[in-house]
């Protein structure tokens with residue numbers, strides 16, 4: 001299905017929280033972090049550190065992505081969150097969101113996208129999603145999240161193989 005992609009506003013805060021919790025994948029503290037990042041992006045000073053785009057069916061938020069510039073780098077960006085309503089997963093919404101984020105990053109001179117995820121078995125589909133969309137498993141930190149739950153870092157070169165040359 002094709003959604004309309006729009007900013008996520010304050011009116012969608014509760015729905016964003018439900019969506020994130022509803023995946024069944026995230027710890028409660030992580031759900032809280034997603035909401036905090038939305039709040040930061042909507043705050044009075046409108047932090048540019050965290051940017052959101054939502055996928056909507058009419059006015060219903062079905063998924064979102066959150067990303068921001070990686071501090072201390074040139075052209076490296078973190079994709080902090082990408083979440084699709086559990087009932088709508090596998091219908092192309094995640095791909096639509098990821099394509100949108102990558103397009104915006106290219107416009108912003110982005111070179112490298114970094115995504116952190118988990119080694120847990122219940123994240124296998126998530127890892128498959130990134131790998132099928134050009135992300136390379138770049139690093140693993142064993143036991144990072146919890147015993148037996150490793151941090152897996154994926155990266156994507158947005159420069160068509162020119163990363164080494166453009167990194168001065």
Ligand SMILES: CC(C)(COP(=O)(O)OP(=O)(O)OC[C@H]1O[C@@H](n2cnc3c(N)ncnc32)[C@H](O)[C@@H]1OP(=O)(O)O)[C@@H](O)C(=O)NCCC(=O)NCCS
Pocket residue numbers: 023025081082083084085088089090091092093094095096116117118123125126128129132
């Ligand atoms: C990962 C996620 C954002 C992908 O979004 P999506 O809308 O389901 O993805 P799409 O429909 O565009 O693409 C489906 C692809 O993702 C994979 N996938 C991931 N989770 C899936 C699910 N629950 N059902 C079906 N496919 C899933 C499939 O392998 C499929 O790959 P293929 O198209 O190459 O066969 C979404 O499944 C999700 O919210 N997962 C839970 C939260 C999560 O893991 N977020 C990332 C945190 S690091």
